[in-house]
Amino acid sequence: MHTVAARAGVSIASASRVLNGLGGSAETVRKVREAAAEVGYVPNAIARSLQSQRTGLVALAVEDIGNPVYVAMMRAIEAVVSESGRQLLVHQTSASIGGEVALLQRLAHRYVDGMIMSPIRITESHTRALLDSPVPVVVIGQLPDDVAVDNVRTDSRTGVALAVGHLHEAGHRRIAFINGPLDTVPGTARDAGFRTALVKHGLNVEEDLIEVGDFQYAAGRAAIERLLDRGRPDAVVCANDLIAAGALHGLLARGLRVPHDVALVGMDDTELAQMSFPQISSVSLGSAERGRLAARLLVERIADPTLPARREQVAPHLVIRASSQAVAG
Amino acid sequence: MHTVAARAGVSIASASRVLNGLGGSAETVRKVREAAAEVGYVPNAIARSLQSQRTGLVALAVEDIGNPVYVAMMRAIEAVVSESGRQLLVHQTSASIGGEVALLQRLAHRYVDGMIMSPIRITESHTRALLDSPVPVVVIGQLPDDVAVDNVRTDSRTGVALAVGHLHEAGHRRIAFINGPLDTVPGTARDAGFRTALVKHGLNVEEDLIEVGDFQYAAGRAAIERLLDRGRPDAVVCANDLIAAGALHGLLARGLRVPHDVALVGMDDTELAQMSFPQISSVSLGSAERGRLAARLLVERIADPTLPARREQVAPHLVIRASSQAVAG
DNA sequence: TTGTAAGCGTTATCAC
DNA sequence: GTGATAACGCTTACAA
Numbered sequence: 001m002h003t004v005a006a007r008a009g010v011s012i013a014s015a016s017r018v019l020n021g022l023g024g025s026a027e028t029v030r031k032v033r034e035a036a037a038e039v040g041y042v043p044n045a046i047a048r049s050l051q052s053q054r055t056g057l058v059a060l061a062v063e064d065i066g067n068p069v070y071v072a073m074m075r076a077i078e079a080v081v082s083e084s085g086r087q088l089l090v091h092q093t094s095a096s097i098g099g100e101v102a103l104l105q106r107l108a109h110r111y112v113d114g115m116i117m118s119p120i121r122i123t124e125s126h127t128r129a130l131l132d133s134p135v136p137v138v139v140i141g142q143l144p145d146d147v148a149v150d151n152v153r154t155d156s157r158t159g160v161a162l163a164v165g166h167l168h169e170a171g172h173r174r175i176a177f178i179n180g181p182l183d184t185v186p187g188t189a190r191d192a193g194f195r196t197a198l199v200k201h202g203l204n205v206e207e208d209l210i211e212v213g214d215f216q217y218a219a220g221r222a223a224i225e226r227l228l229d230r231g232r233p234d235a236v237v238c239a240n241d242l243i244a245a246g247a248l249h250g251l252l253a254r255g256l257r258v259p260h261d262v263a264l265v266g267m268d269d270t271e272l273a274q275m276s277f278p279q280i281s282s283v284s285l286g287s288a289e290r291g292r293l294a295a296r297l298l299v300e301r302i303a304d305p306t307l308p309a310r311r312e313q314v315a316p317h318l319v320i321r322a323s324s325q326a327v328a329g
Numbered sequence: 330m331h332t333v334a335a336r337a338g339v340s341i342a343s344a345s346r347v348l349n350g351l352g353g354s355a356e357t358v359r360k361v362r363e364a365a366a367e368v369g370y371v372p373n374a375i376a377r378s379l380q381s382q383r384t385g386l387v388a389l390a391v392e393d394i395g396n397p398v399y400v401a402m403m404r405a406i407e408a409v410v411s412e413s414g415r416q417l418l419v420h421q422t423s424a425s426i427g428g429e430v431a432l433l434q435r436l437a438h439r440y441v442d443g444m445i446m447s448p449i450r451i452t453e454s455h456t457r458a459l460l461d462s463p464v465p466v467v468v469i470g471q472l473p474d475d476v477a478v479d480n481v482r483t484d485s486r487t488g489v490a491l492a493v494g495h496l497h498e499a500g501h502r503r504i505a506f507i508n509g510p511l512d513t514v515p516g517t518a519r520d521a522g523f524r525t526a527l528v529k530h531g532l533n534v535e536e537d538l539i540e541v542g543d544f545q546y547a548a549g550r551a552a553i554e555r556l557l558d559r560g561r562p563d564a565v566v567c568a569n570d571l572i573a574a575g576a577l578h579g580l581l582a583r584g585l586r587v588p589h590d591v592a593l594v595g596m597d598d599t600e601l602a603q604m605s606f607p608q609i610s611s612v613s614l615g616s617a618e619r620g621r622l623a624a625r626l627l628v629e630r631i632a633d634p635t636l637p638a639r640r641e642q643v644a645p646h647l648v649i650r651a652s653s654q655a656v657a658g
Numbered sequence: 659t660t661g662t663a664a665g666c667g668t669t670a671t672c673a674c
Numbered sequence: 675g676t677g678a679t680a681a682c683g684c685t686t687a688c689a690a
Contacts, residue, residue: 045439046375046378046379046440049375055375057418065404066400066600075421078394088418089417089418090417090419109371109372110374111375245604248606249604249605249606253606271395275601277577277578277581
């Protein structure tokens with residue numbers, strides 16, 4: 001920039017103005033543009049950030065970058081973020097509480113203009129760090145009601161109920177459930193949703209039909225083995241698609257037909273559900289939509305930090321595919 | 330920082346020194362630490378970057394963030410990068426040439442300290458932008474020999490040959506191939522590898538047994554339909570695991586058994602291959618290893634930009650699973 | 659319209 | 675050991 005100004009024979013301020021499209025006489029503009037082109041001038045993003053107090057970066061913190069549900073969210077977020085002229089910085093938290101809180105605290109360094117976070121556990125230290133953050137944060141997921149932070153949520157209790165209702169309607173009565181950890185927010189919500197839904201349909205809650213693992217493929221595969229060892233269910237609801245894929249393959253490995261012998265419903269409606277055989281019915285929790293909304297909220301808040309905390313809700317819906325379709329016997 | 334210095338009653342310079350752990354009398358150190366704690370001082374990353382001329386950020390540009398092969402690479406890269414105290418910025422290029430080149434040119438803004446890029450096409454403008462880049466770039470993938478840029482590659486020709494050899498040895502003779510676009514670097518390499526391998530085993534190259542689509546699941550599914558319509562092959566080699574999963578499901582949908590009726594081998598050895606049923610044999614191209622190496626090269630080069638361009642090679646190997654395992658008849 | 663100069667929050671180089 | 679002071683590369687009042 002210094003060089004450009006010198007080369008164009010104008011002050012450094014004039015050069016800056018021209019390069020930012022503000023004023024300047026035709027002659028000055030020409031000279032500066034020329035000089036800039038000659039030396040291949042490119043503005044320094046850091047210096048500009050120091051001045052403007054913004055980095056043009058937005059962070060996304062997710063637990064597991066390999067989970068297709070986060071891939072879908074990430075895509076939606078990326079679209080909004082890059083449309084707003086910013087770039088996305090992705091963090092993987094591995095669901096470590098210390099790590100997530102440390103990440104929130106690091107925001108004080110102001111290396112990003114904002115963050116979208118989807119924690120699966122919310123602790124006291126999370127909420128404190130969230131409220132203390134000098135940089136806007138949008139949380140995707142359930143958040144205590146009194147925490148005034150922008151928040152996008154869905155209702156996975158209702159989501160599980162949709163799955164149970166669908167299976168019940170298809171005539172299934174021994175409905176099993178493979179859940180993720182109960183000490184996570186989605187884990188508890190889905191557990192409650194399952195139990196409530198069973199009762200609502202006049203079914204007993206049999207603990208033998210409920211399995212808990214983590215939210216991974218291998219856990220689904222292991223859980224279905226245990227369920228089958230205790231007696232075959234008519235149908236299985238899984239707390240996410242990764243678990244559902246594991247369960248599906250466990251069933252197939254035992255020579256069972258899906259949906260003929262056992263029907264299956266997953267959750268999150270990810271690509272994985274469509275990339276399975278048979279394709280897996282899945283409760284969509286609107287992950288792309290949640291991502292999009294969260295990104296919008298964040299962009300708006302960065303533009304106007306005085307906005308009151310907002311809360312968006314995305315309704316779940318069931319996508320029925322072959323794994324739970326009624327079939328001729 | 331200004332505030333901290335004032336509060337501690339020392340100069341701003343002394344405060345900076347203490348906070349960076351350089352010298353200071355016991356008394357000064359105490360006062361500064363105290364003042365910093367009281368006001369909750371956190372250093373500003375941007376200002377620090379402006380001074381140090383580095384951002385502590387490393388970018389990764391991949392074509393498709395949803396492809397499990399990139400997820401594996403990303404994980405490996407993230408590990409090395411964060412161990413070096415830096416953070417990872419992920420870009421999705423959607424394989425757009427203009428986008429990739431623009432990304433390389435944007436490096437001149439110095440918003441990151443370096444970049445790892447895995448382009449599937451390499452054009453003249455790529456190599457020019459690569460060589461012009463003022464910021465270190467490591468390329469994962471084939472690069473023209475005369476381009477002096479750090480590079481990590483594998484040998485997917487040999488990889489395809491491993492697959493063909495394995496299938497041939499198992500007695501398969503009508504071996505089909507589902508490839509990605511021929512105008513991509515991996516596409517051409519795999520095509521050449523397939524043809525060469527067939528010849529080496531004394532088989533004819535039948536164009537009818539070669540299908541081309543993109544590197545996605547749906548393309549694999551569509552391609553296998555076309556192949557089956559023309560007459561069933563004994564075995565199918567797929568240019569990646571996404572294609573292989575699509576092909577697998579196409580076969581199953583036609584009521585064919587894998588590997589009994591048709592054997593199948595994928596490529597990249599991703600989680601998807603293990604999360605399929607039956608599990609898919611796959612040629613590992615060492616994606617995690619390539620990611621790790623690339624990240625190491627980048628970290629080294631950032632530390633010492635004068636290093637000569639280096640080239641690392643990762644050998645492919647075949648991972649045999651159920652989809653190509655010999656089975657009792 | 660243009661130039662001078664202050665400032666963004668740090669770090670680093672000096673004298674002292 | 676410590677404190678001025680000059681960078682880092684840019685934007686932006688303010689004055690000319």
